[in-house]
Amino acid sequence: MSRNTTINIPTMAELAAKGESPEVLFWVGCAGSFDERYKAVTRAFVKILNQVGISFAVLGEEETCTGDPARRAGNEFLFQMQATANIQVLEGYNIKKIVTACPHCYNTFKNEYPALGGNYEVVHHATFLQQLINEGKVKVAGGGAFKGKKITYHDSCYLGRANAIYEAPRAVLEALDADLVEMKRCKTNGLCCGAGGAQMFKEAEPGQKEINAERTDDVLATGAEIVASACPFCMTMLEDGLKNNYPEESVKVLDLAELVAKSSGE
Amino acid sequence: MAYLQQVLFLVLVATATFLLVRRIKFIKTSINLGKPQDLTDNKPARWRNMLLVAFGQQKMFKKPVPALLHLFVYVGFVLINIEVLEIIIDGLAGTHRIFAPYLGTFYTVLLNFFEFLAVGVLVACVFFLIRRNILKVPRFHKPEMKAWPFLDANLILVFEIILVVAILKMNATDQLLQARGAEHYTATGRLFFSSLLMPFFDGFSTPTLVGFERAFWWVHITGILAFAIYVTYSKHLHIFMAFPNTWYASLKPKGEITNMNSVTNEVKIMLGLQPADAAPPAEVERFGAKDVTDLSWKNIMDAFTCTECGRCTAECPANQTGKKLSPRKIMMDTRDRAEEITRSLLAGGKGADDGKFLLDDYISREELNACTTCNACVEACPVLINPLTIIIELRRYLVMEESSAPAEWNAMFQNIETSFSPWKFAPSDRFKWADELRN
Structure with a gap:
């Protein structure tokens, strides 16, 4: 991929406006969105997604904390408020598959959202990258x-x-x-x-x-x-x-x- | 005289059975202090867990040396006790080695095998005593391992040594008596390990030897019965509890924290997601756990299964770096509190309403706040005990009933509530990471 190619980072809202839906939602996570260091990881992952031409989108400003730290600190109310609100957003976009670069988000989506009605195919970026390499999509x-x-x-x-x-x-x-x-x-x-x-x-x-x-x-x-x-x-x-x-x-x-x-x- | 022995034996067995049954009822009452939780789904997976983890000791083999020694004691314990069947029949019927004539050479082979195991148990127990008291393996010397837990661990090893030595001495004197053609002493064939002890007893007269043989027989059977009762008061209860505990263990991924359905109802009402005609949610007595009565029965079964080996504590990152948290202590505290309540209840006392609680009276907030939920303790436990669910339940109580989380956590909660991120950033900045790529 040449450096001059523009990098596409569509949001779910943009795609929905065009009547499109991506194959996979890239859940960036709070650290991936705000932490200076981890933003570089987010950007690296988005570049890879562009490079292999995967149909993806992000939630952009519509994304919020999954509630993981609240649940583990003991605040079940706050966790469930976050989870229920997130599930509604994800449902609104009819999301079936999520990839994320955060193991905490991954665990929460995969293991804990189903009890609240959120069922998705969830992939952590380590597994996702391995699959891309195995399929020869990433050289x-x-x-x-x-x-x-x-x-x-x-x-x-x-x-x-x-x-x-x-x-x-x-x-x-x-x-x-x-x-x-x-x-x-x-x-x-x-x-x-x-x-x-x-x-x-x-x-x-x-x-x-x-x-x-x-x-x-x-x-x-x-x-x-x-x-x-x-x-x-x-x-x-x-x-x-x-x-x-x-x-x-x-x-x-x-x-x-x-x-x-x-x-x-x- | 013979009848007297039989009567004595009957009284002994009856007393032991009575004490054992009473104690089993006590433990059952203790476990039932916990809240109901259905753990009977996917039975094939549960049987598999029990077979591999309890029966097959799969998780012990992460540390091969103690695993092998432990295997000796375990196999020895299970198999040598087959002999107890013969002892009990002999004791009640006034016979001596009733199986020997029927089994013939096989009896000799079997007894030699038992003796081999007995020597294995002996070697393993001596090794364990050395590891515990001379080599001082660090996990056996944490603050919670003082006083009774320290004594308990050593008593069990000494007990087991006494039991197997009694078997060997009993067989040694028995063989001497057989050689001398003493009455009632049926031929067993040569029993290798105990025959090595024969020279120590050869100098005694036949009546004295009969006395010795009888004494060792009584020490062995009384010892086994006493041990069976002792075990139910001790950390050593894992020899029984490991089986049900692995069967009932969670089959879910370790990362999953169980959903609180009582909270789900309230959240749905708050977000207007509850259908208007839905029944009002039942009043929740308490969110999270303040005492063992708020925990699941499985948490208490876990506590009775814990043998205080400390593999959890040795793997705990908080404990390794000098924090107060010790997952083993969480389990020991849970058992101590459950026993305290049960003792009071059975004596007609106040039970759980004695003004004491698992939280603060046993487990401090500092311990709870140190947990990283990394699951190292859960992974480490050879009998699938989960200290983490107890920690989470106590944290839930602290946050939801007392609002007394550490200040930084309260700030984190507030950030999530107001800006939807655990850090205080403007939600409108959330997508700014992409600016650099798009320009």
Whole structure:
């Protein structure tokens, strides 16, 4: 894809006005919409969607929080208010399939909205990217930017233990021809970044160490140059952990979408 | 004399049965303190879980060394107890090794196999004592493992050692008596492991040896019955509870938090989604859980199943980084509180209305607030206990009944309510990430 091609980011409202409906809704999520760092992930993923010519749309300003942090903090009312309102919007556009780059949104849509009447085919972008690579739609050039580079993958709890997605993100990294190294705690034993269960939105309770510091120790122990993540909260926690505990190290945190976009010529 | 032994034996078995039945009723009452929850869907998957996880000990094998030792104790416990059947028949009928003549050589093989298992149990228990007390595996020495839990764990191991040593000594003296042609002592064939102990007893006279043999027999059977009763008071109850607990365990993805239907009704009314003729929602007693009586019965069954191994706590990110939260303590507190209420109820007391609650009196807010809901504890449990659902239920009570979430969470709630995002950004800025791409 040449750099001059315009990138299309249709909204559901625009498509509906034209009487069209996309194959899949890209649910951006609050971090993907507002967090400076994760906006880059959103953009990388949208570029890939454009590149492969997938019919997609976003909700734009109509999107709201899925309610995940409220439910996990104990505020079931707020969760259900959000969920019920979101389900109405999704129903209005007759949405059948959702892809999202946030494991928390993914888990909520997939496992928790059905009880409130919202049933969708939900795909996390790690699985989505793996499928695109398998189908040959995304060409990650062999000998590309990450060939032979030591990359480790940090399992997001809400992809991994919560939903048993361990292989898709690793398959993406392997397709990059990267040298995938595992941390001592990975897959079912993966250590949380510290942000789940609404911890992202408050200071940690008193203790001896921050959880993300413990996790960045694991990252450093692998000797990897890059730690791949697939979750906005994990990304923030890992970047902060590296910055605060290993300021002299140059380990980068990159999302799977960024890695794929970069190695497919973006 | 023979009749006296039989009568004594009958009294012993009857007393043990009485105590056991009483205690089982107690535990049933405790579990039924919880709220009803239907967990009987998809039975094939439930049987599969029980077979693999409880019977097959699938999850233990994440740590191969303790798993293998544990397997020895487990197989030993299950199989050696087949012998109890013979002991009980002998005890009541006044016979001695009633199966031996019928089974012939197979009896010798079987008893040698039991002895092999007994030695396995012995080795494993000694190893476990060393791991616990000398190597001091960290998960056995967390703050909640002081006093009774510490003693309980060691008592069980010592108990098991006494039991298997009694079998070996009983068989050793029995073989000596057989060799001397003592009356009633049916030939068993050579029992390898216990025969190694024979030289220690060879110097005694035949009547003394009979005394020893009888004493070991009594120690063994009394020990087994006492152990069976002790287990129901102990963390060791997992040997029974692991089976129903894995059968009833959640079959849903770990990420799913159960929907509160009572809230759904209210939300639908607030959003005008409830049909006008719908029946008014039932009055909800309490949102979330303040005490064990607000939890599901399965949460309490989980608590009685917990053997305090601490794999959950060892995997907990909050605990590893020095926070107060320990998922094992959540389970221990739940059991302690359920037992406290049941004791009071059975004694005609106030039960749950004693002014105490699981929240604050047992589990502090600091513990609850430290959880990242990462499911590491749930994943780690070898018998499918879920501490996370209890944490979520207690958080629900704190937020919905007391409005006492940490201030930052209240701010997050407010952000979601007013700007539809957990962070305070203008909703109109939500699509700005695309500007850079479109220009």
